[in-house]
Every structure is written in structure tokens, then in C-alpha cells.
Amino acid sequence: xxxxxxxxxxxxxxxxxxxxxxxxxxxxxxxxxxxxxxxxxxxxxxxxxxxxxxxxxxxxxxxxxxxxxxxxxxxxxxxxxxxxxxxxxxxxxxxxxxxxxxxxxxxxxxxx
Amino acid sequence: xxxxxxxxxxxxxxxxxxxxxxxxxxxxxxxxxxxxxxxxxxxxxxxxxxxxxxxxxxxxxxxxxxxxxxxxxxxxxxxxxxxxxxxxxxxxxxxxxxxxxxxxxxxxxxxxxx
Numbered sequence: 001x002x003x004x005x006x007x008x009x010x011x012x013x014x015x016x017x018x019x020x021x022x023x024x025x026x027x028x029x030x031x032x033x034x035x036x037x038x039x040x041x042x043x044x045x046x047x048x049x050x051x052x053x054x055x056x057x058x059x060x061x062x063x064x065x066x067x068x069x070x071x072x073x074x075x076x077x078x079x080x081x082x083x084x085x086x087x088x089x090x091x092x093x094x095x096x097x098x099x100x101x102x103x104x105x106x107x108x109x110x111x112x
Numbered sequence: 113x114x115x116x117x118x119x120x121x122x123x124x125x126x127x128x129x130x131x132x133x134x135x136x137x138x139x140x141x142x143x144x145x146x147x148x149x150x151x152x153x154x155x156x157x158x159x160x161x162x163x164x165x166x167x168x169x170x171x172x173x174x175x176x177x178x179x180x181x182x183x184x185x186x187x188x189x190x191x192x193x194x195x196x197x198x199x200x201x202x203x204x205x206x207x208x209x210x211x212x213x214x215x216x217x218x219x220x221x222x223x224x225x226x
Binding site for chain 1: 145212214216
């Protein structure tokens with residue numbers, strides 16, 4: 001992932017609708033991926049992770065999809081709630097490495 | 113589990129002063145990371161430790177920055193002398209083992225250097 005400048009991409013979604021946040025990763029050697037949620041004034045909070053031997057993983061109201069062919073990761077949030085408003089980051093971990101590389105983030109705004 | 117604990121939450125200092133940020137990782141986690149977050153550059157890894165030993169400090173901006181981990185439950189990030197461009201939110205994070213485990217972040221220290 002690459003850092004962004006002053007403007008984060010923003011996804012506006014109606015409360016109750018489903019949200020899809022996309023992330024393109026850069027390193028084909030990455031084998032572990034994580035989605036984080038960051039609320040104002042807080043640190044990034046772990047949401048869900050997936051290893052490269054999987055295509056899909058589900059959690060509570062969240063699903064992560066991994067497409068290794070095109071190096072694409074997505075996070076789906078079902079029935080989006082006001083509390084889901086935050087900045088969401090994807091992160092990739094290269095195989096046998098310890099460093100997480102973060103994407104630039106997507107801001108999700110939930111409209112009541 | 114108390115999570116990763118950082119102090120102070122906010123630090124305002126004048127240019128040229130020394131700043132020390134503190135971190136207590138989650139007990140049992142072998143890895144500790146220091147990140148910096150700014151609007152321009154996002155989350156940047158500064159340095160990480162494994163079992164209290166610095167492994168990779170290639171992200172440390174310059175010699176003004178130093179980090180230590182004297183024991184498994186405490187780490188410091190020091191900036192001396194501080195400059196206005198150091199203003200950012202500094203996060204500490206820990207993880208249980210390498211590779212396939214998530215990082216757990218503290219709530220950060222917001223540093224403002226005037």
C-alpha cells in the first residue's frame with residue numbers, strides 16, 4: 001500500500017446498507033492481510049485478518065475477500081451502523097517478515 | 113487484557129526540547145513496534161523490537177530519534193532535539209509472534225512541537 005496525501009477517499013453509506021471497502025496491495029510475496037478500523041483519537045483497531053491460502057473469511061458483520069491474481073483485498077460490512085463511521089486501513093505482511101505495510105485508508109461516513 | 117498502553121496521550125513542547133514517549137506492550141507479546149502517523153505520509157514504521165532487541169530501525173528519520181526496550185514490558189521513543197516537523201501521532205503496537213498475527217495498537221501520543 002502507499003500513503004496518501006491530504007485527502008482520504010471517502011465512502012458515504014446509508015445506515016443499514018452494506019459497505020464495501022477496497023484495497024490494492026503491491027507485494028505478491030505478501031501472505032497475510034489485516035483490516036483495521038481507526039476512530040478519531042484512537043489507535044487502529046483490529047477487525048479481521050486473512051491468510052493467502054484463503055479467498056474469503058467471515059466475522060461478525062464483516063467479510064474479507066482476497067483476490068491474489070489481481071492483488072486485491074476488500075472488506076464488506078453488512079448492515080452498516082453509525083458506529084462503523086471511521087477510517088479503515090488494509091495492511092499486508094510479507095511472507096516470513098515482521099513488517100506490516102499499511103494502505104492509505106478509506107473514510108467511511110454512515111448517514112442516518 | 114489492558115491492551116497496549118501509551119503515555120502521555122498528548123505532548124506539547126518547544127522546538128529543541130527533548131521528548132520521551134512511553135509504551136507498555138501486551139504481556140506475552142514478543143514483538144513491539146513504533147509507528148508515526150501524519151496526514152501526509154500515513155502510518156510509517158519507525159522501528160521494531162523482538163524480545164527486547166531492536167531488529168529494524170531503518171524507518172527512524174534521523175539520529176535525533178532513538179528507541180529503547182529495557183525489558184519486555186516497557187519501551188521508550190526519544191526525540192532530542194525535537195523539531196516542528198516531528199509533530200505527529202506516535203503509536204506503539206505489539207504482536208505475539210511474527211508473520212501471521214495481528215498488531216495491537218495503543219491509542220497513541222499526539223506530539224506537537226512549536
